[in-house]
Amino acid sequence: MSLSKIISGAESARDEVTELCSRLVQFNSAHPEGRTDECVEFIRGYMDEHGIMNEVHSRNPLKPNIVAKIPGASDRKVLWLGHLDVVPEGKPESWTYPPYSGKVTDNRFIYGRGTSDMKGACAAAMVAARILSGLGELPNSVEFWFTADEEIGGGDGARWLAETRRFQADVCVIGDGNGGGLDYPSIDLGCKGGAATRLIARGKTAHGSTPFLGDNAITKLIRAIPWVEKIGDLRLELPPELEEPIKSSVEFMMGTLTLSDEQKEAMRRIFHYPTVACNIISGGVKRNVVPDYAEAEFDIRLTPGSKPLRVKERIEELVREADIPGIEVSVRAGETAGYYESPDTPFAHQLAETIEKATGRMPVFKILTGGTDAISIKHYTGIPCLGYGTSMTGQAHQPDEHNAVENLVLGVKVYAAFPLIYRG
Numbered sequence: 001m002s003l004s005k006i007i008s009g010a011e012s013a014r015d016e017v018t019e020l021c022s023r024l025v026q027f028n029s030a031h032p033e034g035r036t037d038e039c040v041e042f043i044r045g046y047m048d049e050h051g052i053m054n055e056v057h058s059r060n061p062l063k064p065n066i067v068a069k070i071p072g073a074s075d076r077k078v079l080w081l082g083h084l085d086v087v088p089e090g091k092p093e094s095w096t097y098p099p100y101s102g103k104v105t106d107n108r109f110i111y112g113r114g115t116s117d118m119k120g121a122c123a124a125a126m127v128a129a130r131i132l133s134g135l136g137e138l139p140n141s142v143e144f145w146f147t148a149d150e151e152i153g154g155g156d157g158a159r160w161l162a163e164t165r166r167f168q169a170d171v172c173v174i175g176d177g178n179g180g181g182l183d184y185p186s187i188d189l190g191c192k193g194g195a196a197t198r199l200i201a202r203g204k205t206a207h208g209s210t211p212f213l214g215d216n217a218i219t220k221l222i223r224a225i226p227w228v229e230k231i232g233d234l235r236l237e238l239p240p241e242l243e244e245p246i247k248s249s250v251e252f253m254m255g256t257l258t259l260s261d262e263q264k265e266a267m268r269r270i271f272h273y274p275t276v277a278c279n280i281i282s283g284g285v286k287r288n289v290v291p292d293y294a295e296a297e298f299d300i301r302l303t304p305g306s307k308p309l310r311v312k313e314r315i316e317e318l319v320r321e322a323d324i325p326g327i328e329v330s331v332r333a334g335e336t337a338g339y340y341e342s343p344d345t346p347f348a349h350q351l352a353e354t355i356e357k358a359t360g361r362m363p364v365f366k367i368l369t370g371g372t373d374a375i376s377i378k379h380y381t382g383i384p385c386l387g388y389g390t391s392m393t394g395q396a397h398q399p400d401e402h403n404a405v406e407n408l409v410l411g412v413k414v415y416a417a418f419p420l421i422y423r424g
């Protein structure tokens with residue numbers, strides 16, 4: 001039957017998926033340019049070669065998106081979504097192999113920017129499309145989308161595609177993230193969202209030699225920062241159905257990362273409390289001028305299902321309690337943060353069933369700490385999104401980023417099998 005064909009087809013596509021990943025890595029699609037044109041051209045060539053219907057959708061000609069479409073018998077449709085853009089490579093000297101080499105070692109690992117996040121998963125999806133297109137009529141239609149701009153918010157990629165209603169489907173599998181390979185198979189139910197916060201300090205300028213005649217905005221900003229950081233002690237109210245996935249998420253991270261005791265403690269709190277990071281600070285013009293302006297920006301992350309407006313209120317209250325004149329805070333928060341799907345839906349059960357068939361283990365449900373394109377898909381189209389990624393733990397955005405060929409083969413199995421198993 002078709003499922004066993006998929007499993008054996010994926011296993012014999014080891015070299016093909018390795019080669020495709022390596023080739024995708026060699027097209028530099030790093031931001032700030034974030035060009036996806038070469039990757040898209042390469043994918044178009046592959047789909048054409050295998051007689052798979054495809055379309056390029058672009059708002060920015062340097063950042064095209066491409067979809068491969070395989071028709072099915074029912075009017076149900078499954079989407080798969082991945083991104084082709086990558087983050088910059090950072091310092092070239094921190095890489096063992098050049099970052100865009102796509103170097104394959106021992107026939108087991110592929111090195112280079114994007115191997116884990118997420119050209120490896122894109123390569124797996126390409127092979128999945130090829131396998132599915134050779135099976136005859138499928139029970140459901142499938143579309144594999146390869147997009148631009150995920151790393152900078154999806155502007156010319158998934159966000160634009162969602163906003164313009166190019167995504168129409170019953171369910172969407174997000175290929176981003178870490179599906180735990182063979183050892184810790186998992187499904188991402190959703191991801192955290194943010195409450196971007198800016199703290200502004202205003203004072204009075206003076207000559208640097210008579211600072212007491214001025215009012216130093218930087219000094220005030222530094223005093224105010226710890227007050228915003230106190231938001232990290234606010235316990236979030238969360239929906240009870242997330243308690244189990246939160247437990248698995250923490251266990252997943254503890255089991256796959258090497259952490260100090262202090263880091264473990266922070267990891268145990270990561271979903272029940274906001275995380276706070278003051279990541280940008282600016283102010284001052286000259287060493288001999290007392291600054292009259294300074295600002296700090298915070299990345300505050302909240303678990304889906306929590307109440308961002310309550311967090312916003314509390315931050316404003318904390319800054320008032322600090323009682324430092326000339327300090328203002330602005331918090332960008334909406335009704336919801338991030339998104340999540342209930343673990344108890346046919347979609348979740350059937351994706352779990354697929355992963356169990358591919359790995360031999362029942363996957364756990366977890367929540368991602370970072371955001372994905374699913375947030376804009378949910379926002380604009382409401383299509384339910386679950387994640388199963390092929391990345392290796394701790395590799396995304398790192399120097400020496402690499403991925404295991406084994407993970408990609410698993411990706412081929414899951415991405416090709418799910419459209420057969422999905423029954424709504």
Ligand SMILES: [Zn+2]
Binds near residue numbers: 083118150176
């Ligand atoms: Zn990614």
